[in-house]
Amino acid sequence: MLAACGSSSKSSSAGPSAAGTSAATGTAAATGGAASSSPAASGSGTATTTDVGIKVTGGFGVKPTVTIPSKAAPTTLVKQVLTEGTGATVAKGDTLVANYVGQTWAPKNGKPNVFDSSFDRGNAAAFAIGVGRVIPGWDKTLVGQKLGTRLVMALPPAEGYGSQGQSSAGISGTDTLVFVVDLLKTFKPDASAPGTVVSDLPASGLPKITNVPGKAPTILSTAGVKAPSKPVSTLLVKGSGDKIDATKTLVMQIVETDLATGKKTHSSWGQAPQTVAAQNVLTVVSKLAGQNVGSRALVLVPASAATAATASQAARPASPAQVLIADVVGEF
Structure with a gap:
């Protein structure tokens, strides 16, 4: 009811939902809400190359640039922590607040296909994690991580949108998805x-x-x-x-x-x-x-x-x- 009113104003993305894609940290004042122990935003020149060859430029809190190698995509879920957070552990059922960039492993029309970015919207995403509200790879990867963490994951179709893909985002049923995610805050189901x-x-x-x-x-x-x-x-x-x-x-x-x-x-x-x-x-x-x-x-x-x-x-x-x-x- 509240979200339906004043629809011209900025609202929070729901993240990569199980049904489809979605088009700053601080102290959480809630009992049952956890603040991230985030590192200070790193300079945009920080670069890390993962074990599967994905290069991520930019530190926690900075919009990352993702460079994907020309080799074949991995066939199983791959995750790698780029910055280890020191905050609370993300638990199943938490509402997680995160910033992220999503990109297909394969380019489209010869160019990187960045299909979603909360950094570009200027507003973090919030979603229940570990309970089937987002794509399977997010549920499997983000539960158990600590707030303040930046990680990268490569998700084969079964861990993303399956064989049907997500045509509105330019994702086919054979696309492997690459996400860089910053974990900001969590709120428990009974947060007050x-x-x-x-x-x-x-x-x-x-x-x-x-x-x-x-x-x-x-x-x-x-x-x-x-x-x-x-x-x-x-x-x-x-x-x-x-x-x-x-x-x-x-x-x-x-x-x-x-x-x-x-x-x-x-x-x-x-x-x-x-x-x-x-x-x-x-x-x-x-x-x-x-x-x-x-x-x-x-x-x-x-x-x-x-x-x-x-x-x-x-x-x-x-x-x-x-x-x-x-x-x-x-x-x-």
């Missing part, structure tokens, strides 16, 4: 952030909820709450982390409930936090503007009619009025 309950909440007009900072909220009853004509938000918890930066991507725990029936329709708690461009969030949840990481807000969202697909936006089905509780547990 500290804050203090707002003391002067309205006495009426809101659903009955549980509201304990750092724990999943529950919407107990929506009886008597009127559907709004535009989003109406209320701050529930004041966070104690860094100031929310409207230019970044927010890591959020979300609970959604149908306003008319009081039935929960979605919760990210214990599953995987969601990542949404801050500008999109603040368009809907205005009370989070000027607040800190760790803040929680409730928003009453009006019903919306179905919309047809356009050149820049997918079709949206009709949606009933919703109650949304959003916790900001981190940003990047």
